[in-house]
Amino acid sequence: MTHGIEIGVISDTHGRLSLTAREALAGVSLILHAGDVDRPEILTELAKVAPVHAVRGNMDRLPGVAELPRSRVVEVGEVLLFMLHDLLDLDLNPAAAGFRAVITGHTHRPEVSQRGSVLFLNPGSASHPRGVPRPTVARMMLNGAVLTARLVELPLDSD
Numbered sequence: 322m323t324h325g326i327e328i329g330v331i332s333d334t335h336g337r338l339s340l341t342a343r344e345a346l347a348g349v350s351l352i353l354h355a356g357d358v359d360r361p362e363i364l365t366e367l368a369k370v371a372p373v374h375a376v377r378g379n380m381d382r383l384p385g386v387a388e389l390p391r392s393r394v395v396e397v398g399e400v401l402l403f404m405l406h407d408l409l410d411l412d413l414n415p416a417a418a419g420f421r422a423v424i425t426g427h428t429h430r431p432e433v434s435q436r437g438s439v440l441f442l443n444p445g446s447a448s449h450p451r452g453v454p455r456p457t458v459a460r461m462m463l464n465g466a467v468l469t470a471r472l473v474e475l476p477l478d479s480d
Contacts, residue, residue: 332426356406361385
């Protein structure tokens with residue numbers, strides 16, 4: 322049985338990874354990037370914090386990110402997580418497929434919601450927020466089969 326795995330979730334960095342975003346993800350066991358990375362160096366920097374799984378967003382056109390998969394299944398402990406950039410592209414029933422969470426980005430608007438047995442998480446944008454005053458990332462906690470998530474607001478900074 323797995324206890325206390327913390328997962329960092331980030332999206333829509335669009336080529337910019339602030340020091341505050343890296344600090345907000347410190348201590349996690351794994352990082353999920355839900356697309357629109359823009360520059361492969363972002364994934365290299367995140368990998369200095371924890372292993373990274375990423376999907377391709379609609380703006381990921383450069384070598385090093387254009388090859389990322391459109392969707393990805395990540396197994397963590399006892400649960401399966403499904404990642405894709407745009408929730409509108411979800412073409413399966415996540416509960417029926419055995420997924421405990423669907424991780425997305427694209428809208429730049431953070432959202433955490435529980436729909437039946439499935440947690441839907443959009444961490445918002447770590448660099449260009451929309452509809453909220455500050456950039457955000459998220460942290461998920463997995464205790465056995467129990468999965469929870471919280472949003473982390475980042476301070477506005479110039480780095």
